[in-house]
Amino acid sequence: MSKLLEIEKLSISFSQYFKGLEQRELKVLSDLTMDVDDHEILAVLGSSGSGKSLLAHAILGILPSNAKVSGSIRYKGKEMDDELKEELRGNKISFIPQSVNNLNPLMKVKEQAIGYIKDEKDKEKIIKKQREIFNQYNLSEEVDEMYPFQLSGGMARKVLISTALLNDPEIIIADEPTPGLDEEAVKETINNLVELKEKGIGMILITHDINTAIETSDRIAILYLGYVIEITDTKNFSGEGEKLLHPYTRSLYRALPETYFELTEGHQPSYQNIPKGCPYHENCSRQIRECHYELPELREVNGTIIRCFNPLGEGD
Amino acid sequence: MNNRTKKFIRNKAIHFILLMLAVAIFSFILLELSPIDPVNAYLKQAVISPEQRLILEQYWGVNQPLTTKIWGWLSNLLQGNLGNSLIYRVPVIDVIYERFMASFVLMALSWVISGIIGFGLGIVAGKNKGGWIDKLVKLYCYVLQSAPSFWIGLVILIIFSVELGWFPIGMSVAIGTLSSDATIWQWLARLVLPTLTLSLVGVAPIAMYTRNELVNVLSSDYILFARARGESGWPLIERQALRNTLLPALTLQFQNFAELFGGAVLVEQVFSYPGIGQTAVAAGLQSDVTLLLGIVLISAVFVFVGNTLADVMYYFVDPRIRENESFDKN
Ligand SMILES: Nc1ncnc2c1ncn2[C@@H]1O[C@H](COP(=O)(O)OP(=O)(O)OP(=O)(O)O)[C@@H](O)[C@H]1O
Ligand code: SF4
Ligand SMILES: [Mg+2]
Numbered sequence: 001m002s003k004l005l006e007i008e009k010l011s012i013s014f015s016q017y018f019k020g021l022e023q024r025e026l027k028v029l030s031d032l033t034m035d036v037d038d039h040e041i042l043a044v045l046g047s048s049g050s051g052k053s054l055l056a057h058a059i060l061g062i063l064p065s066n067a068k069v070s071g072s073i074r075y076k077g078k079e080m081d082d083e084l085k086e087e088l089r090g091n092k093i094s095f096i097p098q099s100v101n102n103l104n105p106l107m108k109v110k111e112q113a114i115g116y117i118k119d120e121k122d123k124e125k126i127i128k129k130q131r132e133i134f135n136q137y138n139l140s141e142e143v144d145e146m147y148p149f150q151l152s153g154g155m156a157r158k159v160l161i162s163t164a165l166l167n168d169p170e171i172i173i174a175d176e177p178t179p180g181l182d183e184e185a186v187k188e189t190i191n192n193l194v195e196l197k198e199k200g201i202g203m204i205l206i207t208h209d210i211n212t213a214i215e216t217s218d219r220i221a222i223l224y225l226g227y228v229i230e231i232t233d234t235k236n237f238s239g240e241g242e243k244l245l246h247p248y249t250r251s252l253y254r255a256l257p258e259t260y261f262e263l264t265e266g267h268q269p270s271y272q273n274i275p276k277g278c279p280y281h282e283n284c285s286r287q288i289r290e291c292h293y294e295l296p297e298l299r300e301v302n303g304t305i306i307r308c309f310n311p312l313g314e315g316d
Numbered sequence: 317m318n319n320r321t322k323k324f325i326r327n328k329a330i331h332f333i334l335l336m337l338a339v340a341i342f343s344f345i346l347l348e349l350s351p352i353d354p355v356n357a358y359l360k361q362a363v364i365s366p367e368q369r370l371i372l373e374q375y376w377g378v379n380q381p382l383t384t385k386i387w388g389w390l391s392n393l394l395q396g397n398l399g400n401s402l403i404y405r406v407p408v409i410d411v412i413y414e415r416f417m418a419s420f421v422l423m424a425l426s427w428v429i430s431g432i433i434g435f436g437l438g439i440v441a442g443k444n445k446g447g448w449i450d451k452l453v454k455l456y457c458y459v460l461q462s463a464p465s466f467w468i469g470l471v472i473l474i475i476f477s478v479e480l481g482w483f484p485i486g487m488s489v490a491i492g493t494l495s496s497d498a499t500i501w502q503w504l505a506r507l508v509l510p511t512l513t514l515s516l517v518g519v520a521p522i523a524m525y526t527r528n529e530l531v532n533v534l535s536s537d538y539i540l541f542a543r544a545r546g547e548s549g550w551p552l553i554e555r556q557a558l559r560n561t562l563l564p565a566l567t568l569q570f571q572n573f574a575e576l577f578g579g580a581v582l583v584e585q586v587f588s589y590p591g592i593g594q595t596a597v598a599a600g601l602q603s604d605v606t607l608l609l610g611i612v613l614i615s616a617v618f619v620f621v622g623n624t625l626a627d628v629m630y631y632f633v634d635p636r637i638r639e640n641e642s643f644d645k646n
Contacts, residue, residue: 057540057544060543060544062540062543062544064535086546086548089543089544089545089546090544090545090546090547091546094545095541095544095545097537097540097541097544098537099537101536101537101538102537102538102540102541103538103541104538104542104556104560105538105560105636106559106560106563106634106635106636107555107556107559115545115546115547116542116545116546116547116551116552116555147635147636149636163545
């Protein structure tokens with residue numbers, strides 16, 4: 001195992017006009033640190049709007065031009081500047097996007113799958129490979145000539161996964177690959193992803209569905225209001241969740257119907273007003289004095305990375 | 317031919333018939349209500365006796381009830397008879413044919429030139445959104461869109477004919493003579509400035525629209541994905557955005573037939589270009605009712621054709637709509 005991708009203290013913000021002329025920084029990702037190995041799936045779990053897609057776009061270097069970015073992203077130990085990002089995307093790093101809307105509505109599936117071919121000589125080879133991959137996913141030759149709107153949700157999903165494989169990637173970033181699919185297709189997609197991992201690919205799997213995260217990943221990073229609050233082994237999401245240390249993570253797990261179905265009170269504050277101190281303190285039952293005015297740093301406790309002053313223990 | 321095409325043609329045919337009927341009746345009534353008196357128009361203030369006037373009034377059916385007049389005009393129309401022109405003294409259809417051909421060449425040239433240049437400028441501006449070239453194109457579009465086309469025509473006339481002296485100023489053919497005796501070169505020389513004017517004016521809407529359309533396309537999810545796969549620069553635009561921008565731009569350009577026609581009327585006037593627009597003005601000024609009605613009808617046909625072509629673009633070229641049909645059939 002070796003570190004494929006290391007992200008350190010990554011922050012993303014947008015300037016926004018607020019109430020007319022007052023300009024404010026909208027922080028969508030704050031101080032994010034995580035890494036991915038080969039043969040590993042790291043799930044990034046967060047609710048809608050928690051900055052998951054922007055994380056993916058930041059790694060690929062395709063953020064909108066008004067985004068402010070700080071921090072560092074390294075590929076195999078090398079700092080990823082714009083040039084390296086451009087070289088890696090669509091090459092060593094593949095992206096599986098969120099929806100069919102990511103396919104050009106006026107272009108036939110095959111045209112899109114093979115991508116832009118700089119050298120006409122390679123075309124035949126690439127088309128052959130595309131056919132092989134499509135066969136692997138049971139996409140018939142008819143699909144080649146279809147337009148995206150003619151694909152079912154499951155087919156579109158497979159097309160998107162296929163496109164990611166065409167360039168033999170080392171890293172795949174998958175943004176919500178399962179929503180909108182029936183149970184059968186979800187299972188199939190998850191199997192496909194796990195297969196890829198077993199072949200050696202390192203994957204960041206972005207999802208807001210805790211079950212998908214548990215079924216596919218090796219480790220799970222939990223986002224809350226743009227902060228990573230815990231990165232823990234997926235196997236800790238088991239039993240009564242006693243190995244989950246952060247209060248938010250444990251309440252997430254215990255809210256599952258299969259466990260305690262314990263629904264917590266209170267709701268997530270909005271992005272416009274991320275609270276001072278620990279972002280979770282308004283809903284936390286274990287808060288202590290510091291939580292209100294100081295931001296807990298990420299630290300390691302028993303092999304788990306956590307952002308909390310007063311983590312839970314196994315007995316709690 | 318599939319069901320969809322049949323249905324399209326049927327609907328369009330019904331549309332066309334109703335439109336022509338409505339235009340024919342309404343323009344006839346409007347002219348009836350106007351103070352134009354065909355007998356006076358014919359006489360041009362010549363003095364005649366009341367008996368002679370009575371004969372002429374009978375000839376034109378001045379004192380018949382409105383319904384009879386409309387009915388007469390419609391039944392003639394159905395037989396392809398548009399009547400005779402008062403000022404040219406030949407069948408209206410002949411005048412329209414020659415003049416419309418001249419206008420058609422002018423409009424077709426301007427349509428193609430403004431379409432190509434406008435689309436090109438729009439693409440360049442949209443690709444460089446916020447850059448100086450984008451600002452320049454936008455400035456051009458705002459200025460041209462807020463200036464009336466006859467004013468642009470005057471400016472061009474002043475520059476090329478008065479200042480530079482490249483083209484003669486008054487190139488008109490006397491009203492009332494058909495200009496078939498002008499040589500092809502004279503005719504071509506006449507064509508240059510009006511075409512230039514109409515093209516300059518026509519560039520603005522299509523460039524602006526293309527630019528905005530491209531900016532939209534470039535912020536779409538599929539462009540994001542294409543970039544995530546390593547596509548960039550001009551090949552990205554060419555592969556992923558050109559088709560998606562061309563389709564709506566072409567549709568708009570066809571819909572612009574009405575404006576093109578309106579622009580041509582004014583520009584022909586400025587340059588004394590012997591087209592349908594200039595003829596319409598002459599017919600109006602000299603109370604040539606039959607000719608005026610004929611011109612109204614032909615312009616309605618022209619605009620209808622433009623809109624129909626836009627619909628064809630929309631329904632039969634876009635695969636999302638086209639292929640849906642083949643799915644319905646299965
Ligand atoms: N160009 C932008 N300008 C300003 N704010 C933006 C921009 N793009 C995204 N945001 C904001 O950043 C936040 C995070 O967006 P992001 O798309 O990463 O969320 P997400 O976690 O992927 O959500 P989902 O689960 O719905 O896909 C959102 O609140 C969004 O409003
Ligand atoms: S830092 Fe404090 S408020 Fe935040 S989760 Fe830990 S205990 Fe709760
Ligand atoms: Mg997202």
